Amino acid sequence: MTAAYLTRIVPDPRSPEARRDARTAVDLHRRLMSLFPDNAGPDPRARFGVLHRTEDTPTGPHLLIQSNHQPDLTKLPTTYGTATTKPLDALLDALRSGLTIRYRCVASPVRKPGATTRAAYNLPAVVALTGTAADEWWYRQADTAGLKIISLHSQPLDTARGTRNPNTGDRQRINHTRTRFDGTAAVLDPQQLRTKILEGIGRGKSYGCGLLSIAPTRPGTE
Template structure:
């Protein structure tokens, strides 16, 4: 299988660039993509396999990024923060049916009503899901990822927001409702799980949603961090 890299970036609180990126989902996406070469095609994020999320820790927030190519962390601005990268290939290759894991995913659970339903109830094209409806959405995603969920805890998070595009050329405000899903599961289909680990889950992948991380059940969720 292709290489998969996991990078952890611990922004320095004194860095103005880092503070600005953490407050702007679009800006953070641009920052992370700047760590890779140009010329990756019409959808560079997907071509390079870049997924990320921001995690909170007692020492402050940090950025967790997965990619199919090793990033050049020297491209971060001077004083931006500390960064470390490691390869996930051995962990992903070792996945096997019957293995028990911890999982974590910050995702954007939604449903897309049909045109008739939208017109009747005056609904938008995409409806964010919360509570039990978000949990049901996650159970479907986990099934598609080759997992049988054993335990699940979900927590709503602030939406990922930002402005995409240049002034004067048609700016677009983006907003993705987010829920963090933590729990344990048994691997049913390792190949399906590998595909979802690589591709991500749901919408808003450029803006901090969809990164699924796993760890053996003897470790805590999120234990794949470098």
């Protein structure tokens, strides 16, 4: 089966490179992809299964990066911060039907109205979802991931923003509305869950969305 790694980077707030990367989702994406081999084809993020998100902690933000290729942490600037990598295979191999897990996923919930609906209501091609609509979206995603939601707490986060190709005529503005989903769930289909963990969920995977993290619940915490 495909190998999986989880890397945690604790940026040093004194590092100018770390502060710059934190300003936009595009800069952070470039930094993380620099840790993987070049010449990986048209979509290196997908090739190496790179997913990430920023976790707020009492000691400051941490970066979590999941990948199917071990990143080369020596490519980080020496003053960037501390970083460690561990394999996830044991966690994924232990998945079984009926297992109760805790989950967390920062995702970009959207719907894509049909052409008739867009014309009737003057809607864009992609509509960001928030609140109850975002929760309903998450229930559907969990179902396709082989999970049965037991509990759910959702929290809106800042929008992931940035500009791709800022110095060319092909400027593209990045704008992903984000919601963090936390809770507990029962595993119904271990293989489906493994696939979704490795592939990520929803859009904006290059920009801090889609990483689904799980951990077995402790007795009495379900």
